Amino acid sequence: MSREENGQEVIVCRCRDVTEREVKEAIAEGYDTMELLKRKTMIGTGTCGGRTCLPIVQWILARETGRKIEEIRLPRERSPIVPMPLKFAAGEKVGDME
Amino acid sequence: MIKRDVVIIGAGSTGLAIAYYLSKQGVKDVTVLEKGYVGSGSTGRCGTGIRAQFADEPTIKMMKRSEENWNKLGEEIGFDFRQTGYLYLLYTEEEIEQYRKMKKLQNSLGVPTEILSPAEAEELCNLIDTSEVKAASYNPEDGKAHPFEVTTGFKKYFQEGEVELKEQTEVNGIKLENGEKWKIVKTTGGNYRTKVLVNAAGGWARNIGEMMGLDIPVTPYRHQAIITEPFKPGRVEPMIISMRHEDAYLTQTERGGIIGGIGTPEDEPPTYEMRETLSFEERVSKAFSSIVPSLKHTRILRHWAGYYAMSPDGNPMLGEYKIPDHYLAVGFSGHGYMMAPIVGEGLARLIVDRKTELPFDYYDPGRIDKGELRESALQMG
Known part of the structure; x- marks a missing residue:
């Protein structure tokens, strides 16, 4: 018996609380690229910047659609690379980093 | 060759709303062509805001009615217009x-x-x-709505209805036949023959115009x-x-x-x-x-x-333009998303009934060629 049949939810995105079931449902509804899944389920939009969920979802998407993992393009990376407080972006000095 | 009554180029908020109101008016053969996915141009990148606080009478009138339509649309296709x-x-x-x-x-x-x-x-x-x-x-x-919920709401609505939505289908040529009556639209997904053609291509409106030998001043x-x-x-x-x-x-x-x-x-x-x-x-x-x-x-x-797909005077260009049954819904200059529901309703009326009670005269694309520029609509937000 799979985890889902067992009634267990598997979290694939910890920032946005997205489950494996939600991702699979979205794929079944036709959201079958990483860009579309990102907008539909919010995977990849949390504070980790997709470092946890994107490879997992990429793998689920490949498996669900019978594609090779290399064929699944990741969403475009956007600035900032790590979440940055507005005050730093506004030019406030970070101070003594040591 | 696929025969349709209306072909709309662009599945942003504008093109989708036009298709929706055409189907409400009973037009059956409507196709929306989109080179990416719904909302992949400027709709999905917008600031989400919807307002009627403008400085000129036509835009205030349009946006008052647009906000009423945003409410009805939200209920019908399933998204939240948060006022x-x-x-x-x-x-x-x-x-x-x-x-x-x-x-x-x-x-x-x-x-x-x-x-x-x-x-x-x-x-x-x-x-x-x-x-x-x-x-x-x-x-x-005034308020806001999530663009992805709006565009995918339309998409779902069309799946259950008669509007054909073709994503990942890029237009790469347009030919006129039989005088200018038929428009042959060549796409990566086959050729379409239509009488009515609507350019709702947002930032790419000029490129579509060029395929017909027209210079549409949207940048x-x-x-x-x-x-x-x-x-x-x-x-x-x-x-x-x-x-x-x-x-x-x-x-x-x-x-x-x-x-x-x-x-x-x-x-x-x-x-x-x-x-x-x-x-x-x-x-x-x-x-x-x-x-x-x-x-x-x-x-x-x-x-x-x-x-922001800017027109020369910062106001939309709405209506028939230069070729019979060729319509523009372009040049919104940053306000396309918020105006879409009323532009959709008005343009559908214009296509079906040849008239609308909305102030579309103010937005007639021909004004630009005549040099009758309007005062720019209030830009902020």
């Missing part, structure tokens, strides 16, 4: 005078804008630094926006606008992040470049943390760019 208001912060006597005049005009057209004291503005959002704010202009009927200017990490929803409900801070606009999404940007354009010529710039990140961060100081400590999660 949390637009709050313009006013810092000088001059600004107050200008917004009082606008309020009077807006009130006379049924838009319930009020001029608030700084204390009243603070009641709407107590995170705003009101120390130098002298007054605020507020219309509680894409890059505008950028950010979203922050989420915090407790409900803290920044209205769309807050400040002329003092580069015409910045910001609001909180349902999920809790602050979304927004600045209205002053990048110092650059028209471009199809869609990358974000570091200089923008600095400007928007300065603006936001001056308006809402506690945002200083909030982290930016993402930053992206989209286009």
Whole structure:
């Protein structure tokens, strides 16, 4: 018996609380690229910047659609690379980093 | 060759709304062609705001009706139009005078804008630094809607109905046949023959025009926006606008992040470049943390760019243009998303009944060629 049949939810995105079931449902509804899944389920939009969920979802998407993992393009990376407080972006000095 | 009654190029908010209202009017064979996916142009990149606080009568009238349609659409296709208001912060006597005049005009057209004291503005959002704010202009009927929910709502609605939506289908040529009666639209997904052709291609409207030998004066200017990490929803409900801070606009999404940007354009010529710039990140961060100081400590999660598809006078170009049954719904100059529901209804009427009670004369594309430019619609937010 799979985890889902067992009634267990598997979290694939910890920032946005997205489950494996939600991702699979979205794929079944036709959201079958990483860009579309990102907008539909919010995977990849949390504070980790997709470092946890994107490879997992990429793998689920490949498996669900019978594609090779290399064929699944990741969403475009956007600035900032790590979440940055507005005050730093506004030019406030970070101070003594040591 | 696929025969259709109406072909619409562009599945942004505009093209989708036109298709929706055409089907409401009983037009059966409607196809929407989209080179990416629904909303992949400027709709999905927009600041989400919807307002009727404008300075000219036609735009106020259009937006009053558009907000009514946003409500009905939300119920019918399943998204939330959140009427949390637009709050313009006013810092000088001059600004107050200008917004009082606008309020009077807006009130006379049924838009319930009020001029608030700084204390009243603070009641709407107590995170705003009101120390130098002298007054605020507020219309509680203005609001916001999540563009992806809107475009995918339309998509789902069409799947159950008769409108054909073709995503990942790029137009690469248009030929006219039998005089100018038939338009043959060549795409990566086959050729279409249609009598009525609608150009709703947003930032790419000019490229579509060129395929027909027309020069449609719409140019894409890059505008950028950010979203922050989420915090407790409900803290920044209205769309807050400040002329003092580069015409910045910001609001909180349902999920809790602050979304927004600045209205002053990048110092650059028209471009199809869609990358974000570091200089923008600095400007928007300065603006936001001056308006809402506690945002200083909030982290930016993402930053992206989209286009304002500018017409020569900053107003949309709506209606039949140069070739019989060839319609434009382009040049919204930053207001395409908020206007889409009324543009859709009006253009559907124009196509089916050849007339509409809406002020479409004001937006007639022919005005540009005649040199009858309108005053630019109020740009902020």
